Amino acid sequence: MKILILGGDGYLGWPTAMYLAEKGNEIFIVDNFIKKKIESEFGIKPLFPTKTLQERVKIWNSQTKNKIKFEIGDLLNYRFLNGVMEQFKPNCIIHYAEQPSAPYSMANRERAVFTQYNNVVGNLNLLFSIKKNCPEVHLIKLGTLGEYGTPNIDIEEGWIKINHNGRSDRLLFPKKPGSFYHLSKVHDSANIEFACRIWNLRCTDLNQGVVYGITTEEINKDFENFCTSFHYDGIFGTIINRFIAQLVCKKDLTVYGKGTQKRGFLNIMDTLKCVEIATLNPPKLGEFRVFNQFTEFSSLNELANLVISSGEEIGYHAKKINIVNPRIEMEEHYYNPKNTSLLSLGLKPLKLSKKEIIKNIKFVEKYKSNLNEDLFKPAIKWDLNEKSI
């Protein structure tokens, strides 16, 4: 299959590229490196040094017959995007290429606007380029479980049958997103559903939970050359990765608010398997299909406690502290998101275990001297002060 991976330099994009190349697919990566710029704005470095994309691809291609191609460019540049589409003619597009940080989108007006402009317009350009060049392509769009918020009813997969006043219809699940970033994904999904409906395009929208983990089979082959960026900071860091970094620094694990908020999550290796399952099972033309992509869910307190008890097995004595929540969100809530679609298509979830956490702790330990404790603090408050507007 010819697979175009947009955002193919990222935490998930790069491992996805290697994984799907290894399965014999023809892979073409596009990235604009916006994440590098944002890292610099906040003085962030990922924990491990990573090779440049150019180096990684060169080394990868020297070691395997399953070559990876790439072009540097931006979805906001329609001429560029269209050129790639015309040249590569993909069967499948995996779209990771969005500003991915909720805190960044809440930092101030400029960054909220950038997030929605970048994500919504990049995605619109993609829809028009698909319509023009390859209307039968299978678009796999990365969304997030956070788009749904925490409604008081079960969270279905993208669509819900509503019975109302004696009639019924299947409609998009009403969402209650928690940041301007999450909102940008909701806008994208609405635009894509429309394009499927009127232009007969097809899409799988993956509403993904929080991803944890460092290695994949391909990264394990040559960690120094192939590792992916690992963030533990307040902008790009995901929660389990940050807790592990705090533990290794012998710092308290900082839980936002009461910690009774629940999050769906999954192992990075399951992200790759979920995306692969989507590629192998395309929806029919005209279908806007949504999968909720997570394998487990827990409260923040439960996650912190699991990291702490895992650490205890190898001599760490950390504790959890609940700090003022920088986000504005419901802390006590019902939570029951469904994830049956990917399971029914064959996903065999890796469960988060002490063993898995200990494995990650040991990786982080190797790079302990790189850890910057300043980055553990919440970088952004949802309730802006006037200066930041």
Place this chain on the structure above:
Amino acid sequence: MKILILGGDGYLGWPTAMYLAEKGNEIFIVDNFIKKKIESEFGIKPLFPTKTLQERVKIWNSQTKNKIKFEIGDLLNYRFLNGVMEQFKPNCIIHYAEQPSAPYSMANRERAVFTQYNNVVGNLNLLFSIKKNCPEVHLIKLGTLGEYGTPNIDIEEGWIKINHNGRSDRLLFPKKPGSFYHLSKVHDSANIEFACRIWNLRCTDLNQGVVYGITTEEINKDFENFCTSFHYDGIFGTIINRFIAQLVCKKDLTVYGKGTQKRGFLNIMDTLKCVEIATLNPPKLGEFRVFNQFTEFSSLNELANLVISSGEEIGYHAKKINIVNPRIEMEEHYYNPKNTSLLSLGLKPLKLSKKEIIKNIKFVEKYKSNLNEDLFKPAIKWDLNEKSI
């Protein structure tokens, strides 16, 4: 009350400004005249010549003690917007300032992107400027009934109580918008709901039907100086206005598709009353309130037949023809939008009658020589050809 009217030069913005000034409010208009640019792109002129905003305001202010102020500028220019907000400190903001044409948004990629960029970013800038300058202001945002599409259940006012698997929640009504323009309004509403939820702002979102009509009490005082732009074209024209123009030209009334599609509509004078009712009954802080703003709904065929039978009373013998639908939409559908909120707050609807249509026909007759029959044709097809992408 100090009322800021964004988009105060438009078909509805200008009559709203005069109407609310006459009620003793202090009015400040902002407009960027983007509609004039778009008119030129399609060779469109409104039926009646209108004075410039500068002339209209000057004449208005010379005749009344209820003065109107204005500034020319763009919501995309945050410094400008913020300056107006700091200077005027409104109690209420009426936000009409968006690219308002569904066909325009479907013309090609560039215009789809412009529509979403302009509307979403302008509205985001407004939310941040409100948060900074006047977090207690009452934002009245113009949306459209077309955001809902045509679900197979009753259309509630913005929110719906969903019972699902034995639990229930009140969530945003799931929408199925019919163009990139309608989608931009859905995105706006989602962004505003979030801002109300986390920043305690307050908003009334008016999901308005198709507006018809030419005159208001204020316009009637001095039609040549105070009339508002009347469009009958395929970009900005609304359906009843276009049917009347076709009748006056002795042309067939062109109905898109089967004509069984239903639309909610209202008289321009009722738009003013609805907006006034909203200004006088603000929601509480933190509330995102939605009113469906229409007084009647009919199928396109019924509307065409009413215009034809009205014309017959004064000697016209028009007929209706059903042409290929340039839009992609359901033509046969259930339709039951609710509009009880504005009625319960005291709206006394003007009903569309033969008398009202004949009044409008006579206005259009006076300017018959200005009518450009080329503009009756649908300007844009929803199913783009490759050239336009």
